[in-house]
Amino acid sequence: MQPLSTRTEHFTDSVIRRMTRVSAKYGAINLSQGYPDFNPPSAILDHLAEVSHENFHQYSITWGAQNFREALAEKQSRLMGRQIDPNTEIVTTCGSTEAMMAAMMTVANPGDKVIVFSPFYENYGADTILSGAEPIYVPLHPPLFNFNVVELEAAFRQHPKALILCNPSNPCGKVFTRAELELIADMAEKYDTYVITDEVYEHIVYAPYQHTYFATLPGMWQRTISCSSLSKTYSITSWRLGYTIAPPEITDRIKKVHDFLTVGAAAPLQEAVIPGLRFGQEYYNDLLATYTRKRDLFVEGLDAIGLQHTVPQGAYYILMDISEFGFDSDLEFCEVLARDVGVGAVPGSSFFREPVNHLIRFHFAKRDETLCAALNRLETIRKKIPARK
Incomplete structure (x- = not known):
């Protein structure tokens, strides 16, 4: 065989x-x-019980139910400081795992290189390889897990197609400072590199540290695919509700990749979580x-x-x-x-x-x-x- x-x-x-x-x-x-x-949260569980007796048991729109995307856009627009279009800039995925995979397949061609900070969540290397790309690992140095600018630029000089940024980082718990993110942004601009973010812990950042959405940095919206999920924010890890936020021309491609990867996320769960998206x-x-x-x-x-x-x-x-x-x-x-x-x-x-x-x-x-x-x-x-x- x-x-x-x-x-x-x-x-x-x-x-x-x-x-x-x-x-x-x-x-x-x-x-x-x-x-x-x-x-x-009980508001989400109560709505799940209601939804189970309503008409949400068939496919939703492939890239996410309309009311889910609208509620998500409202939440993230407030946090990211820009108006996000629920129809052209959001794709609902089966967890952030699929969001990252869809983003990688949207950006990378076989033979391309992708920067991955080490330590890293174990899926990133696999995502890169499954996309036919080659990971370039850049160490984060303990005890604070900061990167070395010279080492990072050496990786960028290999002209990678993308960089994966987990912020806050799993497993080391690092929160990248705005100054560090601006350094990455400058290099991404200089070497024409996309940035794929994993921001699933965006709401779990301990004082005095602060979370900065990479896409909100000057000039970065057009080259950033923001990936996240609702798993950690609402303690619903088995619901597998994730999403990407990106400019329309990138989102249009992600929609097609997502469609053939998983068709769509679970329709009843998209409906059930909406009260959570509208929490204050x-x-x-x-x-x-x-x-x-x-x-x-x-x-x-x-x-x-x-x-x-x-x-x-x-x-x-x-x-x-x-x-x-x-x-x-x-x-x-x-x-x-x-x-x-x-x-x-x-x-x-x-x-x-x-x-x-x-x-x-x-x-x-x-x-x-x-x-x-x-x-x-x-x-x-x-x-x-x-x-x-």
Whole structure:
């Protein structure tokens, strides 16, 4: 028989999702895959119940139901400071995962190069390869995960077609400053490069840091595809509602790619989430206050145990340093952690292009009692996982 695709021969399954299965296998508290264990807002759930008995069970318009796109445009226009056209500048996708894939396939030709900051959400490398493009990895340097301007421009000198910008960043929680974004914008203009943003954590940015939409920078609207989803903002990760926002000429192409990738996102869920899109600023203030408290609770708990870790500027992830335990493989450590301590994490090596094996990722999008239970188990970590010589 003929060989299968060479594009996918070196793919593994998602390590993040694999660690959820490992957590389930050992009955561990799952702090690996980033989804909440608490309910979405009641206004959304109540509307979902109503929608289930109404006529929303067939295909909506391929690129998104009209009233969903109008509500989304109203929300994002307010946040981004420009009037977004729901008909010509928005495509509703099956989660931000599809949004990123559709954006990449819209922009990149086989053989093109795409800049990816490292560490990165694991899909970005796969998206690039599936598009036939070649990733150029630019390191973000700890502890603050800042980029080196010389290294970044060296990547731009290879004349990439696009740069992927996750802001706030998963897994390291970095929030790019306006000055950093302006440097990226200057290079994107100089080297004629598109920028594909992943902004799913746009509402989870801790003081004193602030989120800046890349598309709002001078001259960047025309070369930016803004990707996001409603998963994290409204705690509905399984609903798979994402979107792209881009100029009409780019959006027109994304519509065609999206149509043949997935046809359309779930019509009942698009309708059900509309009350959430119309929440006032108080909701987003409360959301940030909730995650700020959870971050502080988890950080202080790790500090009390004496475990070294990052403190995120945004999103809801923490990278913990496991150097003291002497493991050569962070994947093995995470398996042992789930089995013997009862807490699930993601090996950091799945996010880095560089040979990083001393970090693991926890998330804290859990009820306070879940986080406390995880911390109680982590108190036993040195007893249950003795350091290797």
